[in-house]
Amino acid sequence: MTDIIKKVEKNILEYNLISAGDKILVGFSGGPDSTALLYSLKKLSRKYDFALAACYINHKIRPRAVKNEIEFCRNTCVKLKAPFSVIEADIPAHADELKISMEEAGHRFRKDALSYMAGELGCNKIALGHHLDDLVETILFRLIRGTGPQGLNPIRPIDNNKIRPLYNISRSEIEQYLQKNKIESVLDRSNLRSKYSRNYIRNKIIPAIERHFGDRYRSSIFNFSRILTEENHFLNALAREETGKIASLTPGGKIVVDLSRFTAYDVWLKRRIIKILLERLSGRRGTGSFEDIDRIMNLPDSRIKALNLTNGINVAADRDLLIFFDRKITIEKSPLNINGITRLKGVDIRIKCSTVGSGKASLKKQKQGRKINIDYSKLILPLYARGIKKGDSFSPLGMTKTKKIGDYLTDKKISRYIRDEIPVLFDQKGVVWLIGHQISNRLKIDESTQKVLTIESIGNETAGIT
Template sequence: MTEIVENVRNDIEKGQLIKGNEKVLVAFSGGPDSTALLHILRCLSEDMKFQLGACYINHKIRPRAVRKEISFCSDFCHHLNIPFFVAEADIPAFARESRLSLEQAGREFRYLILKRIADEDGYDKIALGHHRDDIVETILFRLFRGTGPQGLLGIKPSKDKIIRPLHNLSRAQIEKYLKKNKLPSMLDSTNRQSEYSRNYLRNKIIPLIEKKFGIGFRRALLTYAAIVSDEDRLLKGVAVQIISEISTTTPGGKIVVDLKPFGTYDRALRRRVIKLILETAAGKTGFGDFDDVERVLGVADGTLKAIHVGSGITVARDKGKMVIFGRKIALAKRELEVGKKTAVPEISSEVRSRLILPKKSRLKTQKKGQVVNLDFEKIILPLILRKIEPGDRFSPLGMTGTRKIGDFLTDRKAGKYIRDEIPVVADQKGIIWLVGYQIAERCKLDNKTRKVLEIEIRRTKHAGKNQV
């Protein structure tokens, strides 16, 4: 076993990139990196007891070259006794539809198709041929485009199903391995075309840096990235703890931040907290650039009232809170059948109604309750659960007249950005329960009550303190 193969084996074992009896799908273009990767993994597969498959992705950008590459890859895999797949996609069309560059569209589709094949054919891991020089290029690329500490982490050795067993090898080591083992490979002509951003870095910028500062600049950059990585992990842990203490998630998925404790933290930590919250709200790692975070800080300190930050995310300030949310909740109208449960997925809840004996009911005033008891004989069925409508009025418990629900909620300091999550229950005469707040006076229990209707709303998914 050569030194390079042994080094890769050590990295695989140290990072637990591949475990025994796993199936590994290799992204195989026939280029030097993926050829070396496939050959090295084949050398290790029997001893480490894992299985291999290889997939070539035809981007339909270079039709003439593709035929030669597929033939080469097929023959190479046949020689190594490795199953071989070809996946095709019209990347130029995908780029136009997605409004992405060819480079970005190809990268995104590559991950999508590899994950799909892995899922369909039972592969546990997807191996990519990224190496140390790719990590350097990625760090420089992100620096030039604009990035925070996360962007300096480069390419991780593993993430979910994706693994990069060659991450500690240089391009020179890979070329040396191919030459020593007399392994042919295909050269993608587009790699020499410097109009692509990454190619421009590789072909133009990095040679200039290397000429001026020497080959040691790569190690210096990777060392700096490692330091930033450790510090980023520490600060992220602090930010996650802060989020769990100062924010909650509503049943409808809105994130609500208490601005009083939030304002006591250093600005650097506040940026971290906001960045993590934006990523959570959008469901995208890396979502929210520096300008977005600064604008959110403007909402927090009161210089801005409400902003949009892309991906349908709104950030607004209201009553000492900052609310981060996507689209408004559209509560559907649904009938509540007595004795049955009714799902309300829009707010991750279910409503249950049942008849109970008067002696088991609650005769005292019920405020802020998730369970209420009503006089069944004062209700005219059917019961309807719906959203609050403009102009809705009801008679709160203890009042003889009616009040607008909007005014009632304002008096109780209910934030305007969460009111779309507050349902009402109505019978044929009107609202009998403003859910979570108050029942109607006309349906209250008294000494003449013979039948009691109990209505309860329960959360079916966690809502409360945030755990990012």
């Protein structure tokens, strides 16, 4: 076996990249990196009992070259007896629509496309051709663009179902392997042009570094990245543990943070908690620039109490809460099943209704206001639920005068940023229950009550962030 095969095998064993019975989808462009990846995995597939498939991604950027590349990839896969597929998207149009760079648009599409194809082909893992030089280029790129410690461990040998068997192998080793074994690959000539930032670093900056410092810079940066990875793993575990203590998820998908506890943390921990929450809300790793995180940290002491970030995420400091959200919640009007469970539309809440005799009912609040008992005979059916509307009012339990719901919630110090996900139950006469808070006084149980309607709100307590 050649050295590169030994290194790939060592990586597989050391990082548990592949198990017997795995089916692996290789991202295959026909370039030197992915070609070496496909051949090396094929060489080891029988020994470690795993299967391979390959997928070419057509970005519709280089139409003339793509046809030849697809043909090359198809022929290579026929030779290696690996199933081959092609998936395509108009990346320039996608980038223009999202107002992002073509590099970023291509990166997002590749990630989503490979996950989709893996599912279609029954593959449980995705193998990517990232290597040591990619790691060096990415670290330099992120340092220049701006990043924190978490952004300096960009290429890991395994990341969920994505594996990188070449991650510690240099480009020169890959090229020597292909040359020695007379394995052909294709050259993406766009990589030779320094128009794009990554290409400029690869073609201009790194050669200058190598001329001045020699080729040891790769191992130095690689070791630096490994140290950061290990330390970040520890610090992120601490940050996630603390996040779970102070942050919770609302029924509408907002994230609510206990501001008094948050402000007591050290700066490094605050930054990591905010990063975790921004990534959780956006669903994308890397969300949250240094500037955005800094603005959020300063929000409680600022005259401006709400931020609209560039990625569509909003953050507000209100009373004793820090609230993260990406949209306004709309609770659609839903008729209630008077003897059953109704799932509300717009929030993760179910309403359970059942009737009982008056002797089994209690007037007091139960489960922190999530379960109530009201006089069934005083209702004017049908019942329905919806979100709060401007002008809604009721007479809270114990009061005879009418009070606007907005004023009632203000008196109770309920943040205006989460009021849109508080449902209101109505009958034909008006408000029955402001869920989680108070019933209407007209429906209270008294000595004449014979039949009681029990209503319970299920699943609407805030859930912890994990």
